[in-house]
Amino acid sequence: MHTRNLAALPLTRFDAAIIDLDGTMVDTLGDFVVALNRMLDELALPPITAEAIGQTIGKGSEHLIRSVLRHVRGDRPADAALFDAAWPRYLHHYLAINGQHAPIYAGVVEGLAALRAHGLRLACLTNKPIALARPLLAAKGLDVYFEHLFGGEAFERKKPDPLPLLKTCEALGSAPARTLMVGDSSNDAQAARAAGCPIVLVSYGYNHGQPVREVDADGFVDSLAELAGVLGSG
Numbered sequence: 401m402h403t404r405n406l407a408a409l410p411l412t413r414f415d416a417a418i419i420d421l422d423g424t425m426v427d428t429l430g431d432f433v434v435a436l437n438r439m440l441d442e443l444a445l446p447p448i449t450a451e452a453i454g455q456t457i458g459k460g461s462e463h464l465i466r467s468v469l470r471h472v473r474g475d476r477p478a479d480a481a482l483f484d485a486a487w488p489r490y491l492h493h494y495l496a497i498n499g500q501h502a503p504i505y506a507g508v509v510e511g512l513a514a515l516r517a518h519g520l521r522l523a524c525l526t527n528k529p530i531a532l533a534r535p536l537l538a539a540k541g542l543d544v545y546f547e548h549l550f551g552g553e554a555f556e557r558k559k560p561d562p563l564p565l566l567k568t569c570e571a572l573g574s575a576p577a578r579t580l581m582v583g584d585s586s587n588d589a590q591a592a593r594a595a596g597c598p599i600v601l602v603s604y605g606y607n608h609g610q611p612v613r614e615v616d617a618d619g620f621v622d623s624l625a626e627l628a629g630v631l632g633s634g
Contacts, residue, residue, distance in 0.1 A: 451609075
């Protein structure tokens with residue numbers, strides 16, 4: 401755990417934790433590359449690189465697709481007709497390969513097991529559509545750790561708005577101040593700060609192409625397994 405003040409992050413006093421999905425538990429970039437480029441090929445548009453995609457992940461699939469379409473069209477925004485054509489093709493291709501090019505990050509299972517072993521209730525909160533998130537968690541065997549899973553359409557607004565975190569805290573029966581948010585980007589950190597949840601970020605995620613350690617967070621971990629050591633230390 402790398403934090404300015406570890407005493408300010410009393411993990412042993414938490415009642416619950418909210419965990420992000422893409423870039424935090426599962427490295428889904430490979431799935432995005434395949435699904436988006438198959439979509440673009442069907443639309444007779446040029447392909448997009450993994451690097452460019454990595455800078456757009458985290459704000460929901462609608463934002464992702466609009467950003468990708470704009471990028472491959474030379475920064476020209478996609479009109480409604482193009483987006484409406486792209487959306488169903490993206491979902492079709494993503495569902496077809498969901499999880500096939502997306503390994504679990506090292507330490508995730510150990511970290512989730514440690515949180516559960518210390519009595520924390522867990523929820524997965526992602527901006528990913530629930531139709532994609534639920535089968536992905538199941539395919540990776542991670543669904544067993546979570547009492548709740550909320551996707552991007554679960555609430556009126558998505559992260560970085562605090563509403564999804566506040567609603568997830570309600571579902572968990574935990575006060576925000578006693579609910580740890582674990583994510584990989586400024587998107588998660590901004591939502592957590594606004595909701596009043598302590599926030600820990602992983603060092604290996606996407607974060608829109610920006611250095612994650614420049615984000616205002618309570619701590620950083622190189623692996624979710626590090627949470628086990630902090631919990632065990634009291």
